[in-house]
Amino acid sequence: MxxxxxxxxxxxxxxxxxxxxxxxxxxxxxxxxxxxxxxxxxxxxxxxxxxxxxxxxxxxxxxxxxxxxxxxxxxxxxxxxxxxxxxxxxxxxxxxxxxxxxxxxxxxxxxxxxxxxxxxxxxxxxxxxxxxxxxxxxxxxxxxxxxxxxxxxxxxxxxxxxxxxxxxxxxxxxxxxxxxxxxxxxxxxxxxxxxxxxxxxxxxxxxxxxxxxxxxxxxxxxxxxxxxxxxxxxxxxxxxxxxxxxxxxxxxxxxxxxxxxxxxxxxxxxxxxxxxxxxxxxxxxxxxxxxxxxxxxxxxxxxxxxxxxxxxxxxxxxxxRELTTLPAPEGRLALEQVTVRLPGTQVPQLKGVSLSLEPGQVLGVIGPSGSGKTTLARVVAGAITPTAGSVRLDGADYDAREGDRLAEHIGYLPQVPGLFAGTVKDNISRFQSALGATAEEVDRLAVAAAKAAGVHEMILRLPEGYDTRLGPNGSGLSVGQSQRVALARALYRDPVVLVLDEPNANLDQEGEAALLQAIRGAAARGAAVLMIAHRAGVLGGADRLLMLREGTVQIEGPRDEVMMRLNPGRSKPTVVPPPGAQSA
Known part of the structure; x- marks a missing residue:
């Protein structure tokens, strides 16, 4: 009984x-x-x-x-x-x-x-x-x-x-x-x-x-x-x-x-x-x-x-579980037959998706609404666990590392920035001071991440700079500002995998230019970058493109080849230039 x-x-x-x-x-x-x-x-x-x-x-x-x-x-x-x-x-x-x-x-x-x-x-x-x-x-x-x-x-x-x-x-x-x-x-x-x-x-x-x-x-x-x-x-x-x-x-x-x-x-x-x-x-x-x-x-x-x-x-x-401490990864990302069916749904959001991404490569993910792009981003970021299949970092399954240790090597910018009550610095540093990190280390890494995201100057213009306090859900900043601060949070401690879900959705030209520079900088230091995009402005920085439809991979390959397949009547791939390119 x-x-x-x-x-x-x-x-x-x-x-x-x-x-x-x-x-x-x-x-x-x-x-x-x-x-x-x-x-x-x-x-x-x-x-x-x-x-x-x-x-x-x-x-x-x-x-x-x-x-x-x-x-x-x-x-x-x-x-x-x-x-x-x-x-x-x-x-x-x-x-x-x-x-x-x-x-x-x-x-x-x-x-x-x-x-x-x-x-x-x-x-x-x-x-x-x-x-x-x-x-x-x-x-x-x-x-x-x-x-x-x-x-x-x-x-x-x-x-x-x-x-x-x-x-x-x-x-x-x-x-x-x-x-x-x-x-x-x-x-x-x-x-x-x-x-x-x-x-x-x-x-x-x-x-x-x-x-x-x-x-x-x-x-x-x-x-x-x-x-x-x-x-x-x-x-x-x-x-x-x-x-x-x-x-x-x-x-x-x-x-x-x-x-x-x-x-x-x-x-x-x-x-x-x-x-x-x-x-x-x-x-x-x-x-x-x-x-x-x-x-x-x-x-x-x-x-x-x-x-x-x-x-x-x-x-x-x-x-x-007590897990063996693995060496710091280099950023080789691989998805093997990943299927995801979220709770309360009948149709899988992803169906047998496989892809690989090497350090320094930038993969752009495109597709119509409901094709599974955000679900893919959440899986790669470690936010959700696949229903079937594996996600590997340097050959090791995500489950081989403890959750917070894995997250140290992954930067994630979701569609909704998801900032928390606390200072701007707390949000960028992922509240590491609560775990005993020294103030000097947190300050140094937070400022470095903000500079990498191109948001340092914007933060300095806030009433109290990095010490400006935000309310619940990041209240106190505009949507665009919140997204840029969230990008700095994603870049904190130079992660080897960077996942960006609609990173330019709420950005103006200045913000989008800073985003493109941040993506180039992350790729240059060897990070594997996966970004979801509806607007073509950020796709100019992608090495490869992957198109999803109804949870399955339809097209995947070098950017120019994919663009040619998507636009077969054009002699050259058409990519919208990044903001500021004409004036430059």
């Missing part, structure tokens, strides 16, 4: 290690729970002593003694209960400390495979369950048989009543689990979809406002949220119905225990103190079951989230 919850698959070792690190917390919480549940017998024993010893004899010293012992026992109970709660909270904090960085390390890969995944939210569900009342109910549940045994010690009839009541409540709890599980699963799925839609709409708020889609967007979100809340309400109604029945039965059993104990006392079969003791024991015996029913939605959510985390770690197992 619980085999699917055990982290045994390759890649789930971090989860197993985190659980092992928290084992002392759980063990001591279990020990303290045992002591707490033993001390919960204090009111029972105290009532029996008062009614059986103090009241008949009028022994005030005995009353004071047993009262002092009871106060000490209850104070100890409260202290141990506080300690076990604190231990579970500490366990949740330790899980957070051990796993969050590893989870964040997998978010990038996971988002490429399954966009919209809510990994940290799933983890928070698990951590909340570990630190909350659900975990305490699990620790208390095994003590129900002990309390039932104590009831049998008072009298077999009282034990039988408690046992039957516990069985009935347990059956109700199982029925609650059976009825609530599908509703809770539906509620969780709808809730995740609603959150994802809300985040997507918020991320594109400018487009929403500009196109007059506010009301439509609100209506869609409200509709999705209504579905999610309706599912949640159905699950809560189901659980609430069983909770009410269980509470009624518990109260009825309490009264039945009092009545049965009074009858047995009248017949001289038990002492008067056993009347209250029977009621207290029965209440304590069935209380964990009632707590379990109340905490069931939280526990089921945590169970589903834990399974999701196991799948996340198993699907990103390669992140934790």
């Amino acid at each position: 619980f085999n699917d919850l055990i982290p045994g698959k390759p890649g789930t070792e971090p989860l197993a290690e985190a659980l092992k690190a928290c084992r002392p917390h759980f063990v001591w919480a279990g020990v303290f729970s045992a002591l707490v549940n033993l001390l919960y017998l204090t009111p029972t024993l105290y009532m029996m002593q008062v009614y059986d010893r103090v009241v008949p004899t009028g022994g005030v010293p005995t009353l004071l003694l047993v009262s002092a012992i009871a106060v000490f026992a209850l104070a100890t109970l409260a202290l141990l209960d506080w300690l076990r709660t604190r231990l579970l909270v500490r366990a949740g904090l330790r899980l957070d400390r051990l796993l969050v960085s590893r989870l964040l390390g997998r978010v990038v890969d996971l988002q490429a495979q399954s966009p919209g995944s809510q990994v940290l939210r799933e983890f928070d569900h698990v951590r909340s369950a570990v630190s909350g009342q659900g975990a305490l109910a699990l620790f208390d549940a095994p003590w129900t048989p002990i309390y039932i045994g104590c009831c049998f010690l008072l009298h077999p009839a009282l034990g039988a009543l408690t046992l039957v009541g516990a069985i009935v409540l347990f059956v109700l709890a199982m029925l609650n689990e059976r009825d609530s599980r599908p509703r809770l699963n539906d509620a969780m799925k709808e809730g995740q979809a609603a959150y994802a839609a809300q985040e997507s709409m918020a991320a594109q708020s400018e487009v929403v406002r500009a196109l007059g889609m506010r009301q439509a967007g609100i209506a869609l979100q409200v509709r999705q949220r209504q579905i999610a809340t309706q599912r949640q309400a159905e699950a809560q109604f189901t659980g609430g119905r069983y909770t009410g029945i269980i509470k009624f039965l518990r109260l009825m059993l309490q009264s039945a225990a009092l009545g049965l104990a009074a009858y047995l006392t009248v017949n001289g079969q038990i002492s008067a103190g056993s009347i209250i003791a029977a009621s207290v024991l029965l209440t304590r015996a069935v209380q964990p079951i009632e707590q379990m029913v109340g905490a069931w939605p939280t526990l089921m959510q945590a169970k589903a989230s834990w399974k999701s985390l196991l799948q996340v770690f198993a699907s990103t197992a390669r992140v934790d």
